[in-house]
Amino acid sequence: MGLDIPDGEPPLSIDLDRSQSLRVEWADGKVCTFTLETLRANCPCAECRSERERGIAPWPKKNLLVSQELSAVGAELVGNWGLQITWHDGHGTGIYAWGVLRTWAGLDDPS
Numbered sequence: 001m002g003l004d005i006p007d008g009e010p011p012l013s014i015d016l017d018r019s020q021s022l023r024v025e026w027a028d029g030k031v032c033t034f035t036l037e038t039l040r041a042n043c044p045c046a047e048c049r050s051e052r053e054r055g056i057a058p059w060p061k062k063n064l065l066v067s068q069e070l071s072a073v074g075a076e077l078v079g080n081w082g083l084q085i086t087w088h089d090g091h092g093t094g095i096y097a098w099g100v101l102r103t104w105a106g107l108d109d110p111s
């Protein structure tokens, strides 16, 4: 009933397998799974966005000091509207809004 939820209804449940994937179950009964690679490669933070604009893939990193095996070390709900994931290399500024995840999964048209 909130007036300022910008982007989609929160899911019923979220299941993060820290070495594999994120599974999201929505209020309308739809379920979708995102691999960690997909999430990281499409990280919505400003830094990764600008890398993609310059044609650089945010993941895998060219930096070999960082393990190329992607894993999530943490995940936190951000208000009512999204999920913030912290990655094994310390990156964690991207917030995955519910509406964006639904669009990626093909459940909603991009608005």
Ligand SMILES: [Zn+2]
Binding pocket: 043, 044, 045, 046, 047, 048, 049, 058, 091, 093, 094
């Ligand atoms: Zn990022």
